[in-house]
Structure formats: C-alpha cells, structure tokens
Amino acid sequence: MANLGELASLAAIVVLAEVAILSSFAAAQLRPDYYAGVCPDLEGIVRDSVKRSMAKSPISAPATLRLFFHDCAVMGCDASVMIVSPTGDDYSLKPEGFQTILDAKAAVDSDPQCRYKVSCADIIALAARESVFQSGGPNYTVELGRYDGKISTTNNVTLPHGDDNLDSLNAFFSTLGLSQTDMIALSGAHTLGAADCSFFQHRTRGKDPSMNPSFDAQLQGTCSKQNFAFLDEVTPVGFDNLYFQHLQNGRGLLGSDQVLYTDERSRGTVDYYASNQGIFFYDFSVAMTKLGRVGVKTAADGEIRRDCRYPN
Structure with a gap:
C-alpha cells in the first residue's frame, strides 16, 4: 500500500x-486567422494605431513590449495586467504602454464589425509585434484567440530581477515552458528602451568587475544628470542585435543582461546572436510565439472586455 x-x-x-x-x-x-470572419481588418487597425502611438512617444514601443511580457509572465496572456489596481501598482511599467493598448482597443471598437469582439489580450499581442516590427525588428505571425481574464492581482507577483544569475533566469523561464535559448532571445528585447538608475547604479564605481570601466564612468555621468540610461545606448529606439554586441564588450546595463555573457553556459548564444541578426530575429519570433501561449483563457474562464481596464 x-x-x-x-x-x-x-x-x-x-x-x-x-x-x-x-x-x-x-x-x-x-490561430492567426481567428478573427477573419468577424474583424477582417484587425491587424491593419492595430498597426495604424500603434504607428500613431509611436509617433507621439519614443517610449511607446518598449513600454508596449514590456507590457506583453509582464502580462504573460504573471497570470498568463489574458490582459490581467491592464486591470486597474486599487493600489495603483503597475509593476513599474510605463503609462505609454497602457495608453498604446487603450488607443488600439478604441480604434478596433470604432469599426462596427469588430466592436466588442476582440479581446484586450489579443490586442496586446498584436501591439507588441507592431512595436517590434515598426522599430526595425521581425514581422512575425501572431496567433490569436485569447480571452481576457476577469481578475488581476498584486500579490505574489514574481518576475525576473535585474540582478538574477543564469540559474535564476532559467528557473523562472522554465515555469513558462521556455528554454534558455528562448530566455536569451527574449532578453534581446532590451535593445529597446531604458532603465532607471536605481536598477543598475549599485553596479557602478567598480563594484561589478564584469562592467567595462569606460561604461562604468559613462553611467556615473549619465545618472548625475538624469535618472535613467538606455539599455542600448547606440540605437535605443531601434530593434537590432546590438544589445548582444554590447554584452560582448561588458556594456550590459543590468546585471541580468551582462550575466548572459559572463556565464560560459550562455555566452555561445550571445556570440551567435551578436554575429547573426537574422538568427536572433528568428529565435525571438519563436520565443514570442511560445510566450504568447502561456496561460491562455477560453470562453469558459474568460471574457471579451469592453474596457481593458475593468472586467465586464
């Protein structure tokens, strides 16, 4: 017994x-054609809306891309991250990302064929792809058909930390069904946007030997004038593989970025992506597709929200 x-x-x-x-x-x-019969112009509507958002603010693209990751990584890809929290906790995400989604949702619902038929979760997935593509990255196919979650939580939210080592990063991404290669490819999203000085300043002044001394001095100067630095200082609004080249030169902004090169177990992938942008783009597209399948809701446990900020 x-x-x-x-x-x-x-x-x-x-x-x-x-x-x-x-x-x-x-x-x-x-499936990519999920809305073909009810909202045939969906992708074009979202594409034009994201283009307008990016024209208004250079922060829009990286903020929207981060929003997709935070949504899928916390409670699954169900737009729960969009639900207004009573505490105002938004996991330090930028308001430009939320506004990009709200504007895209309004644009979709302005089409009588589409009104209240497209989930906020799918709009986030499409807007994230457009943020990548319109920044110079790959134009990958987005799978659609997610329903929106009915709850959001600020309790027990676990996300990668800026000082995580390779084992911690792999452990977290494995809970999402993603491999080390997926994790490194997705880390390439840090080719866009910036980070507040509080996330990396403790690495400066020689405290982190993996940081290039000239980069160290540069960051000290930057943070004495403003409270942020670009994750990719050369092309901060361009989606490319320079992020990986920076890691090769000890110029990764976050500790969790630089560890991808200092740890020999992941260095080969960084070198591969640094020398071959096409391979990086392909692997990034694959990883984004896999991430987009995490925690998907159905009609049985989800809904199509009329307002992305509140359950129906």
Whole structure:
C-alpha cells in the first residue's frame, strides 16, 4: 500500500497533468486567422494605431513590449495586467504602454464589425509585434484567440530581477515552458528602451568587475544628470542585435543582461546572436510565439472586455 508521501506526490502529478492539459487545450484555440470572419481588418487597425502611438512617444514601443511580457509572465496572456489596481501598482511599467493598448482597443471598437469582439489580450499581442516590427525588428505571425481574464492581482507577483544569475533566469523561464535559448532571445528585447538608475547604479564605481570601466564612468555621468540610461545606448529606439554586441564588450546595463555573457553556459548564444541578426530575429519570433501561449483563457474562464481596464 502506498504511504501518505507517495499519495501526495501522485496527487501533485495528477494536478500538474490536468493543468498542462487545460493549458494545451486553451493554446490549441489560437490561430492567426481567428478573427477573419468577424474583424477582417484587425491587424491593419492595430498597426495604424500603434504607428500613431509611436509617433507621439519614443517610449511607446518598449513600454508596449514590456507590457506583453509582464502580462504573460504573471497570470498568463489574458490582459490581467491592464486591470486597474486599487493600489495603483503597475509593476513599474510605463503609462505609454497602457495608453498604446487603450488607443488600439478604441480604434478596433470604432469599426462596427469588430466592436466588442476582440479581446484586450489579443490586442496586446498584436501591439507588441507592431512595436517590434515598426522599430526595425521581425514581422512575425501572431496567433490569436485569447480571452481576457476577469481578475488581476498584486500579490505574489514574481518576475525576473535585474540582478538574477543564469540559474535564476532559467528557473523562472522554465515555469513558462521556455528554454534558455528562448530566455536569451527574449532578453534581446532590451535593445529597446531604458532603465532607471536605481536598477543598475549599485553596479557602478567598480563594484561589478564584469562592467567595462569606460561604461562604468559613462553611467556615473549619465545618472548625475538624469535618472535613467538606455539599455542600448547606440540605437535605443531601434530593434537590432546590438544589445548582444554590447554584452560582448561588458556594456550590459543590468546585471541580468551582462550575466548572459559572463556565464560560459550562455555566452555561445550571445556570440551567435551578436554575429547573426537574422538568427536572433528568428529565435525571438519563436520565443514570442511560445510566450504568447502561456496561460491562455477560453470562453469558459474568460471574457471579451469592453474596457481593458475593468472586467465586464
């Protein structure tokens, strides 16, 4: 007869199997032409709206891309990150990302064919792709058919930290079903945008030997004048592979960026992407597609929100 410990382990395996089956079932509903019959101009509407947002603010693209990651990584790709929190906690995300989604949602709903038929979660996924593509990155296919979640939480939110080592990064991304290669490719999103000095200043003044001394001095000067620095100082609003080239030269802004090169287990992938932008673009597209399948909701446990900020 099995003991209590064995029974508990068996129960845990069964629960994990059920979760995996439900997740796979939800992800199976995703397809690029999901809205072809109800909102045939969806991608064009979102593309034009994101273009307008990017023209208004250079922060729009990186903020929208971060929004997609935070949404999928916390409660699954269900637009729960958009729900207004009573505490005002937005995980330090920039308002330009939220506004980009709200504007795209308004544009979609202004089309009578599309009104209240497209989920906020799918609009986030499309807007993230457009933010990448319109910044010079790959124009990958986006799978659609997500439903919006009905709740949001600020409790027990776990996300990668700017000082995580390779093991911590791999452990986190493995919970999303992503590999080390996926993680490194997605880290390439740091070719866009900036980080507040508080996230990296503790590495300066010689405290982190992996940081290039000239970069160290440069950051000290930057943070004495403003409270942020660009993640890719050369092309901060261009999506390219320079991020990986910076890591080769000890010019990664965050510790979790630079560790991808200092750790020999991931250095080869960094070198590969640094020398071949096409391979980086391909792997990034694959990783974004896999990320977009995490925690997908169905009609049974989700809805199509009329206002992305509030459950119906």
